[in-house]
Amino acid sequence: MFLTLCALFVLSACLHCCDAQLRLASYYGDHMVLQKSPARAVLWGYGPEGAHVTVSLSGPTQQRTSPVTVTEGIWRVTLDPVEPGGPYMVNVSSETSTVNMTDVLFGDVWLCGGQSNMRFHMSTIFNASSELALTPKYPHVRPFQAATKVSETELLDLIQVQTRWAVPTAGGLSQFSAVCWLFGRYLYDVLKYPIGLVESCWSGTVVEAWSSSRALQECDLERVNSNAVNPHGPRKNSILWNAMIHPLLNMTIYGAIWYQGESNTGYHPNQYNCSFPAMIDDWRMAFHQGSGGQTDPDFPFGFVQLSTCAKHTSSESYSNLRWHQTEDTGFAPNSKMRKTFMAVALDLPDETSPRGPIHPRDKQDVAYRLMLGARAVAYNQTDVLFLGPFPKEIQPLQNSIEIVYDQEVSVTQSEDIYEICCSTTRAACSLHSSWVPAPILSWALASVRISTASCQGSAVAGLRYAWQNWPCDFKACPVYSINKVLPAPPFIFYYPQGNN
Incomplete structure (x- = not known):
């Protein structure tokens, strides 16, 4: 209790x-x-x-x-x-x-959590100098940073503060979270009132470390623990929840953004479709109760769908984790993850990043896409497009499939971004070799037609889009929103029975 x-x-x-x-x-x-x-x-x-x-x-x-x-x-x-x-x-x-x-301001307070891509500093992003030079224009966007600490028990207060609240300066922001700062800056451009940013994140950490024992119980993970030494960050259950989230519960906040999941591609990945939504629900309950009912019990929660890691690999670890981030729906918000919003980032790879390709430097587009989601979901701006095209209907045709999207699309030719599973049963689709490329044949205002010729007349049991760790080059995925701002999220679809 x-x-x-x-x-x-x-x-x-x-x-x-x-x-x-x-x-x-x-x-x-x-x-x-x-x-x-x-x-x-x-x-x-x-x-x-x-x-x-x-x-x-x-x-x-x-x-x-x-x-x-x-x-x-x-x-x-x-x-x-x-x-x-x-x-x-x-x-x-x-x-x-x-x-x-x-010099205290009143505005909206956002919590920024996650692992290394949330912790990724302003000084390391693309065009860092010019981005930091804009800082004096945003004196009402205020940063705060909790120190990275662990605890075996739930703490009432932070053990240590890394960076105290301040009027931002270029030098002071250089080691602050780029996604967090840029998200707040873009929000301020729209809202025109103060934004408070609370960074509490740690590189190389898993979702279990940020979750309370209550949340872990929901997914049968409370007893499954890791005491292994991680060179990047702690993994033990609840150890960061105790020290870096629980102490903040008494603060009234407006919402949270989250960038994490890379470390879970190899640690309980198949439970992430439970552990991540359970953490969100538990944070909401805890912040609401901790603030005496002042933080909304359904406060808005935005997250970044994983970008890329290894370019030349057949592994589907990132693809599967991206899907699990949405509780296996492919989009957010959805019926199980209410009042959430997602920034798709798989089209922002960075093979030459000095911190390795797992850390893409284009955090501007990530933060901007998060801001669009916040405008739509957190601030109820109904005229804001915030998620790229997603299928609303999949129609099998003679030697082809037509994907009808929920919005108008901008399409470029691709031979392999769509894949089909050649089989009469879904079970066979668990084998990587069962999936073959399905070239784009044509497209219309809100639909794409793909070839099923690769199955050579056999049944098609499944269809998927962008189901690779590294599905496309920088901003070069084949399907975007009509304004070419929002990439289509990856999806996977299975037919009840194989279709010819």
């Missing part, structure tokens, strides 16, 4: 019962962004037992909370809703001491 916030305070009180100093929790400070209305921002910290703490807000609007009593070394207040903007001064006072936060 999920522990109540009060219970967590009691469990952690031993860490702070001797701390007589009035102070805020680790992730509050000057220049921060607090969640705007209609939600209410939560503030909490430590103080001498029995002291009475009052929080005052001064700036474009004023407010003062009723005194709260420090209990088990902890105080906590929930502000009234505040419209976006600032700056504000936040004054936290007790009978004997005062703590201030200056």
